[in-house]
Amino acid sequence: MKKNCSPPIPAYYRLQTTILEDIEKGRWKPGESIPTERSLAELNRVSIGTVKKALLNLVHEGYLYRVQGKGTFVAGTTLWKESLRYYRLLKSFGDCETELNVELLELKVIPGFMPANRYLGIPEGQKLYEMKRVFRSDGRPVVYNISYLPHKLFKGLTGLPKNLFEKVTLYELIEKNYGYPTIYNHELFDAIEAGREVAKALEILKGSPVLHIEMQSFTYKDKPYEYRQSYCFCGNRKVFRET
Amino acid sequence: MKKNCSPPIPAYYRLQTTILEDIEKGRWKPGESIPTERSLAELNRVSIGTVKKALLNLVHEGYLYRVQGKGTFVAGTTLWKESLRYYRLLKSFGDCETELNVELLELKVIPGFMPANRYLGIPEGQKLYEMKRVFRSDGRPVVYNISYLPHKLFKGLTGLPKNLFEKVTLYELIEKNYGYPTIYNHELFDAIEAGREVAKALEILKGSPVLHIEMQSFTYKDKPYEYRQSYCFCGNRKVFRET
């Protein structure tokens, strides 16, 4: 007979879990250090080796990083290293990436609507921020995007200086100002004909084929914090992804 | 003063590297077991703990997997678990994936050409396999793709039974029959108007906007083994990616 409900959970795993929960509860912010191996070992009555194992697992999972001689720190957004700072536009495989400039067109509070609120995991009644941006390469618009963020989560967003939005990625801004790092994204790709608004923003003919990308960005606990629609008319350039 | 050119390489790291090199040289195929901890420790004159560390690193990097009581095995393609078995088509976030059927339209040897041979890392003179396939959902074509593979690497491909290509993914077929697992992919997305061939294959009007995906697939040592062009006209469905 199987033992009744006793899957003996390893000590390192319990420790790992409680640390992760503390991180997700915001006990330490990204960049801050957590207690040393020794103190974690004493507090939890386990050996240093067991603490090491727990911490190394969290490092591999991207939640922590360690520096010899300094300490163990909470990691921030894991994927902006190279994965997703703005868009990665290439002419072909092996080409170098196109530099992009950002322009903030509009940022305002709007009533919630479907399906945005559903994708953000909030009730339909809650208000949203709507942010419209254009990304340019050599002055020509190549990407137009509209982001929706829960108003409740990001109070004061409209009060930030406009050029901040044009200097750092939205990921950085949200992590630094609100403490939510980006853990992963979901994307849906399709091709559509440019409508009036998109054609105008990208300075192309209405009806031109454009790449359409819908995106959900997630922070801790699989909580979505942004829903974004992007429209790309890249000329001879293409959107790059690595898996 | 700094020691002259001696960044003392840890024992676990040397071991890890030699094991990885053996895997890449094909000493063991995907699914086969490598020596036990004990024998690796004795052969390399290091402790069990050091062997454990080396092996666990390779597990985290996706090259190995271990089963308690059985042994340590060479992992195959890492991303077909859910990432890339055919395409992941969704109507919207949260939707379940569309089932796809594959039809092999054509498989033949053709002369090499640019840029395919460059993307495959082989001289322009070398021959290629050209494979055309259609993916259907409820009988309707949704993805048309053309793959190019180095003829030299995959001798005998045309001799395999046709229905094999329609039963398993190309990843599995290549791993099982030729021992090359897929380590990562590069993709380029854009939107184009369907040309004659694409329109015919997808049973849509010429000039309709279609999602165009170019892909390079890589195996060990960052060696590309496939260059693929896909054309998607998914109706209300979209191509899903997770990062």
Place this chain on the structure above:
DNA sequence: GCTCATTTGTTCGTATGTATC
């Protein structure tokens, strides 16, 4: 169903090296 040899998983503790400030 049981036992046994094998193999990996977990935990402990110690000693020493190396980076940081």
Place this chain on the structure above:
DNA sequence: TGATACATACGAACAAATGAG
């Protein structure tokens, strides 16, 4: 220089899963 903190390495003991007999 010294104190602190993480990194490497060793090895022992026991637990748990596997498969063969």
